[in-house]
Amino acid sequence: MSQESGVPGGDLRATGMSLRHDREWDYELDRIVDEVEERDAETVGLQFPEGLKRRGPGVVDDLRDRLPDGVRVMISGQPCYGACDLDTYLMRRSDLFVHFGHSPMKESDAILYVPLFSNVDVVPIMERSLAELAAPEDDPDVGLVTTAQHMNKFEAMRTWLEQRGYEVHTRRGDERLTHEGQVLGCNYASAAVDADQVLYVGGGKFHPLGLAMEHPEKDVVIADPVNNTVEVADTETFMKQRYAAVHRAMDADSFGVVFCTKIGQGRWDQATEIVAENDDAYLITMDEVTPDRLRNFDVDAFVNTGCPRITTDDGPQFHKPMLTPGEYRIATGERDLADLEFDTFHGTW
Amino acid sequence: MSQESGVPGGDLRATGMSLRHDREWDYELDRIVDEVEERDAETVGLQFPEGLKRRGPGVVDDLRDRLPDGVRVMISGQPCYGACDLDTYLMRRSDLFVHFGHSPMKESDAILYVPLFSNVDVVPIMERSLAELAAPEDDPDVGLVTTAQHMNKFEAMRTWLEQRGYEVHTRRGDERLTHEGQVLGCNYASAAVDADQVLYVGGGKFHPLGLAMEHPEKDVVIADPVNNTVEVADTETFMKQRYAAVHRAMDADSFGVVFCTKIGQGRWDQATEIVAENDDAYLITMDEVTPDRLRNFDVDAFVNTGCPRITTDDGPQFHKPMLTPGEYRIATGERDLADLEFDTFHGTW
Numbered sequence: 001m002s003q004e005s006g007v008p009g010g011d012l013r014a015t016g017m018s019l020r021h022d023r024e025w026d027y028e029l030d031r032i033v034d035e036v037e038e039r040d041a042e043t044v045g046l047q048f049p050e051g052l053k054r055r056g057p058g059v060v061d062d063l064r065d066r067l068p069d070g071v072r073v074m075i076s077g078q079p080c081y082g083a084c085d086l087d088t089y090l091m092r093r094s095d096l097f098v099h100f101g102h103s104p105m106k107e108s109d110a111i112l113y114v115p116l117f118s119n120v121d122v123v124p125i126m127e128r129s130l131a132e133l134a135a136p137e138d139d140p141d142v143g144l145v146t147t148a149q150h151m152n153k154f155e156a157m158r159t160w161l162e163q164r165g166y167e168v169h170t171r172r173g174d175e176r177l178t179h180e181g182q183v184l185g186c187n188y189a190s191a192a193v194d195a196d197q198v199l200y201v202g203g204g205k206f207h208p209l210g211l212a213m214e215h216p217e218k219d220v221v222i223a224d225p226v227n228n229t230v231e232v233a234d235t236e237t238f239m240k241q242r243y244a245a246v247h248r249a250m251d252a253d254s255f256g257v258v259f260c261t262k263i264g265q266g267r268w269d270q271a272t273e274i275v276a277e278n279d280d281a282y283l284i285t286m287d288e289v290t291p292d293r294l295r296n297f298d299v300d301a302f303v304n305t306g307c308p309r310i311t312t313d314d315g316p317q318f319h320k321p322m323l324t325p326g327e328y329r330i331a332t333g334e335r336d337l338a339d340l341e342f343d344t345f346h347g348t349w
Numbered sequence: 350m351s352q353e354s355g356v357p358g359g360d361l362r363a364t365g366m367s368l369r370h371d372r373e374w375d376y377e378l379d380r381i382v383d384e385v386e387e388r389d390a391e392t393v394g395l396q397f398p399e400g401l402k403r404r405g406p407g408v409v410d411d412l413r414d415r416l417p418d419g420v421r422v423m424i425s426g427q428p429c430y431g432a433c434d435l436d437t438y439l440m441r442r443s444d445l446f447v448h449f450g451h452s453p454m455k456e457s458d459a460i461l462y463v464p465l466f467s468n469v470d471v472v473p474i475m476e477r478s479l480a481e482l483a484a485p486e487d488d489p490d491v492g493l494v495t496t497a498q499h500m501n502k503f504e505a506m507r508t509w510l511e512q513r514g515y516e517v518h519t520r521r522g523d524e525r526l527t528h529e530g531q532v533l534g535c536n537y538a539s540a541a542v543d544a545d546q547v548l549y550v551g552g553g554k555f556h557p558l559g560l561a562m563e564h565p566e567k568d569v570v571i572a573d574p575v576n577n578t579v580e581v582a583d584t585e586t587f588m589k590q591r592y593a594a595v596h597r598a599m600d601a602d603s604f605g606v607v608f609c610t611k612i613g614q615g616r617w618d619q620a621t622e623i624v625a626e627n628d629d630a631y632l633i634t635m636d637e638v639t640p641d642r643l644r645n646f647d648v649d650a651f652v653n654t655g656c657p658r659i660t661t662d663d664g665p666q667f668h669k670p671m672l673t674p675g676e677y678r679i680a681t682g683e684r685d686l687a688d689l690e691f692d693t694f695h696g697t698w
Contacts, residue, residue: 045634054647057603057631064628072621077607077635077642089610090634254406258426261438272421279413282406285394285439286426288637293426296402 045094084264136165143198169193252300260306394443433613485514492547518542601649609655
């Protein structure tokens with residue numbers, strides 16, 4: 001594949017970006033083969049995150065080479081955005097179900113999780129991130145978080161910061177999270193540490209923007225070794241969109257309340273509580289919550305009790321205001337606009 | 350709602366189009382309430398086809414007025430394109446599951462089917478369709494088909510044609526179809542009658558174009574009382590697309606074979622047979638088969654064993670050639686290009 005397509009800005013020489021197109025993942029084929037043998041599995045279901053689906057056929061080839069004839073390997077074609085988003089259809093129909101690229105949200109004998117750690121070197125980008133962090137002489141306290149993908153480097157990140165004079169604050173968060181210092185798009189409990197600045201080391205802005213919305217009192221520095229960029233998270237655009245959505249929904253008479261049927265994205269109590277209280281609220285059940293699917297529903301606003309990031313990140317694409325459960329309470333006057341906060345997801349299933 | 354938006358061409362005075370925005374459907378609320386009482390149901394799930402989803406909240410209001418307090422009514426937000434496409438998640442979690450707008454593909458105690466017959470008058474458009482049909486003196490034989498929506502008028506259509514001197518040929522088709530003369534988007538067995546011309550009376554071109562592809566030897570006249578148009582089905586565009594897709598796929602080395610997990614759209618044997626025969630074929634399982642979902646899969650062509658209409662109607666939108674199972678056999682040289690035929694779906698589940 002050519003390096004010319006889709007390369008974001010930044011100096012590619014020093015860090016991980018130059019690896020982008022040839023980095024190799026460890027699919028832990030031996031562990032999968034062992035599990036197949038141990039279970040006498042005849043069917044194996046594989047689920048990849050969106051960005052790795054194109055590797056699916058290659059992984060199937062490698063498994064077919066190693067597995068006994070007659071073992072059927074299937075790939076999930078369902079979208080997959082996290083360990084909250086298991087293909088339960090394929091899981092139920094596979095003797096062994098392998099979920100790649102996310103850490104376990106909940107352990108189960110039915111599921112083999114293969115984490116897919118990144119091999120990108122994080123040191124060069126951490127070096128550059130020092131320009132955005134307060135110097136240790138001024139403020140030694142720094143929170144440290146990353147994603148499942150870079151968790152294999154977490155202790156190295158901590159040590160590197162400590163060697164430069166920082167006091168590194170970390171915590172595990174809650175049961176939705178597997179690792180100390182891990183963040184999810186919907187959960188930043190691991191950043192609730194005693195530090196005014198938090199360093200996020202990992203790919204993309206998706207996670208640190210959520211972090212900054214959840215913890216607006218903290219400075220969030222993004223050190224992205226994949227795209228080779230350092231910046232301070234700026235949530236202004238997102239927050240303006242949230243206020244706009246809430247204001248528009250203040251005129252709403254009717255509400256579609258979305259209950260997401262994905263295994264790890266359901267908040268039944270929150271959804272049914274709203275519908276029970278409001279005669280003009282309607283309970284809509286679905287797995288993928290998309291603008292297309294809701295376009296046919298003739299209500300004035302929606303409340304999404306599923307993945308919070310659909311509300312914040314895709315919100316403006318819906319034909320009617322899309323609110324978090326908390327924002328619904330503000331739009332209906334039960335809570336004050338000052339109470340507006342980032343919607344997070346806790347617990348498992 | 351304004352008449353100005355989305356009104357197709359044609360003279361709106363004589364027929365159904367003028368009713369388009371104020372036609373009323375009979376949701377059979379009394380029957381639903383009776384069933385709730387009989388089952389002591391505490392939860393009711395409603396599933397509407399795409400075009401009627403916007404009526405969902407209104408139907409919920411009407412049911413809440415009639416049902417005991419505490420009965421929870423939920424609406425499926427899943428896309429729904431037929432009785433093949435039941436929301437099995439909501440069905441399993443509802444004491445009563447109501448499926449609107451499609452005739453039963455398979456009766457089940459778990460499902461209450463509410464057909465939603467159209468109240469559009471079909472006589473004016475049938476009158477106009479005589480200009481496209483062979484005169485009864487020249488060819489008295491005519492097949493007659495319609496959709497579930499207009500099935501309440503089927504005997505009236507038959508009588509009307511007979512009164513004009515035609516011999517009307519009809520049949521039920523196979524077990525996938527509920528009614529004599531009924532067609533589905535994927536099944537035109539009811540048109541396999543001893544007549545060179547078939548009159549389709551119903552809304553839209555979706556069904557008659559499928560009919561014309563399945564029965565290329567017949568003249569298919571479309572009498573559409575909803576959009577007030579009469580025309581002869583022309584499948585040339587579709588057929589060119591099919592040939593193009595097959596030709597492009599002749600160079601393919603790898604194939605993604607899609608097994609659709611929707612209850613009435615699965616053809617497991619066809620999917621697994623291809624994968625068993627071809628080392629470069631990969632089994633992909635999914636419910637909604639969309640260009641977006643398949644874009645991440647790096648194969649040279651796809652074979653869709655789910656809904657045939659996704660292949661024919663959405664085919665050009667996929668990033669790689671999308672084939673029917675029969676077309677796959679042509680692309681791989683097992684069958685001759687002359688064998689190209691419309692893919693149809695038989696049986697239930």
